[in-house]
Every structure is written in C-alpha cells, then in structure tokens.
Amino acid sequence: MKIDNEPIYDLETRLTQDHHQSLRLWLRMLSCTVMIEAEIRTRLRNEFGITLPRFDLMAQLERHPEGLRMGELSKRMMVTGGNITGITDQLEQEKLVVRMPDLKDRRAYSVKLTPAGRRAFKRMAAVHEDWIAEMFSGMAAEQKNQLFELLSQVKTHLNTPATALDTSKEQDAS
Amino acid sequence: MKIDNEPIYDLETRLTQDHHQSLRLWLRMLSCTVMIEAEIRTRLRNEFGITLPRFDLMAQLERHPEGLRMGELSKRMMVTGGNITGITDQLEQEKLVVRMPDLKDRRAYSVKLTPAGRRAFKRMAAVHEDWIAEMFSGMAAEQKNQLFELLSQVKTHLNTPATALDTSKEQDAS
C-alpha cells in the first residue's frame, strides 16, 4: 500500500492518460470513417450522381414515410436551416422529394419522398449496402457486433451540447 | 441436426444478415462521427478560426517534422492534389506552414510547419484534446480501449481500393 503523498500527481497522470486515450480513440474513429466516407462519396457520385448529404436526407425520409419538417431535417443532419432548403430544392427539382404544406401550421412543410424518390433510394441503398458489406468483409461477425454495441454506448453517453436536443437516437441502423 | 436441404437458403440468409449487420455498423459509426465532427468543426471555427481540413493538414505535419510532400498529403488526407495546393496556400499565407524546395527533385516541395505554426497547432491541439476527453467522459476507460482495438482492426481489414495505396496506417493516435 502506498503511503507517500502523491495523490494529486497520480490523479493528474490518470487524467492525462485518459485524455490521450480519448484522443487516440477519436483519431482512429475519424480515420476509419474518413476512409470509408471518401470511397462511398466517390462511388455515389460516379454511379448515381448523388452526394452524401442528399443521400442522407433521402435516408432520413425513407425512415419517416409521414414526412419530416425542414427544422427536423436540420437537427437530424446537424446543419443549419439554409442548407436544408438548398438540398431540398435540388431534390425537389429532380422530383425525388416534395414539400407538402402542413395544414395545421401554415409556416411549415412536411418533406416526403415521392414514389420515384423512394424507388431511386431503394435502388441506391441496396448497392450501397453491398459496398459496405464488401468493405467490412474482412472482419468477423462477432467483432462487428461488439463494435456496434460499443458505438451505441458512445452515441448514448456522448457529452455534447447537440446530444441534448438531438432526437436522432431513436432510429438509425435500419 | 438439420437434414432437409436448405443450405442455399441458409447461406443467403446469413449473407443478407451479414450485409445488414455491416450496414447497421457503418450507419452507427457514421452518426457517431458526424455528431462529434460537427461539434469539433464549429468549435475550431469559433475559437480558432480554422477548418477541419486545415487542422488535419497541420496535424499531419506535426507528426512529420521532416516535412511532407504535396502528393503525400494528398494521399493521407484522401483528397485530390488541387485541394492540397489550396489548403497549403491558405496556411502559408497565414505563415503557419512553408513550402521548402526539395533539393533532389526540383518539381517537389516539402511542406513543414513554421515555428509559429507549431506553436499554434500545439495550443489548438491541447484544447481539442480537452474537448474530446470531455465528450467521451461518459464512457469507461475499458470500453474505450476495446473500441480502439476494434477500430484498429477495421482499419487493418478494410476492403477498399484506397487501403492498398494508403500509407496513413503507420501513424495516427499520437
């Protein structure tokens, strides 16, 4: 048992170690996602002429057939309102989504996938799923499960201002 | 023991399940990093007036005091050469990095942090580390370790065209 008086030093050391551990973890997480994201972004553009944000917006709507308001999309995608307007404009121009007026609040819209948008999304999503499966094919199923569970904890316990407001926890992982 | 003949069906089922598992994993990974990234991006901009790509470029250079060539930065950051030129231009204008001519190959440069750039990066990195530690403070150290290890495996076993060329495996996790 330790009797000399270095409790503060020890505490600081542990603190610093924890800081480093978290940073290492984050950098590794980031480099993994950047690698995958870069590949997916390129393929989505080359094969479907679509960008990741647009694909994401459609994915959000696919999970919410009843439609989502602009503000909700903004929160879920973590970008400001003006951007959602822009992305929605483009998708609407391509007839993939529609703005449905909200009957109860005339300031608001409900954005929905059109039938064509839903078809297009399903087609892209299937191919997208194959790409992902191929990329992760080097890992054992058991490890993927573990990783999934740990990431769920990250998502639950993450300390950010955003998580407080964020409602996107309900659904992902289709 | 199963004796009726559904091996193909079973295989397909397992395949589909694996596809779904991988997709679920990827979506969870993505939503975690997007949340953290959005927060970090905002804070870096507000507190230091810097963007994530610029911060990343400086981080690469900090790990390579001998300097990196434009092409290497391009590979490591997974963006095309023209972009590296642009980002480097801006950082050079702010006197944070310099292009040192390569004595052996007069087409090439070695990009390095200036002393001021190194100081600025260290200051930002320290604060950045605190942010990250704070965000991950809800998770136990043991879980962070597990997660780190699993992500290392992702990085190693990832099946993408990029990983073949990618040299960024040597270093991250300062």
Add this chain to the structure above:
DNA sequence: TATTGTTATACTCTATAACTATA
C-alpha cells in the same frame, strides 16, 4: 414576441482536366 422557413452572401471544400516544369 417567437418560430418556421427562405434568401443573400461569403467562404471553403471537392473533383476534373488542362497545364508547366522537371525527371
């Protein structure tokens, strides 16, 4: 007054392709 969504603006990132200089 507060909220929903849009508009206007400025900046950055990104990819592509043509280009210069050097190897």
Add this chain to the structure above:
DNA sequence: TATAGTTATAGAGTATAACAATA
C-alpha cells in the same frame, strides 16, 4: 513519357444574418 505540383473551373456544402409569413 511519366511524375509533381499548379491553375482554372464548376458544383456543393456550410454558417451567418437579415427577412417574410405565421403562430
């Protein structure tokens, strides 16, 4: 010929702030 890096260009994403319409 091939390679290292730049330039030119076009298209998107992003944040901020001012704004209109509605609650």
